[in-house]
Amino acid sequence: MRSLSVAQAKAQLSALLDAVESGEDVEITRRGVPVARLTRAAERPAAGFDLESFLAATNEQPLHTERDAAALLQELRDGARY
Known part of the structure; x- marks a missing residue:
């Protein structure tokens, strides 16, 4: 050394x-x-992106379980009117 x-x-x-x-x-x-x-840094294996688990986690979010984006946007617009 x-x-x-x-x-x-x-x-x-x-x-x-x-x-x-x-x-x-x-x-x-x-x-x-x-x-x-x-000292030399340890080699890390490349982390892959798991699309299936990402989509499953996304679909479990409350926003995605009850209504789609278009319906939510329409509700927001209707509620903003006087």
């Missing part, structure tokens, strides 16, 4: 990120005392 001071890490940040990306761990020290460690 490579060890660098804060000043060295600031000056070489792009190179350090390249090294970390390739799998190397880097320790950053302040006055010789370790304060941080750079």
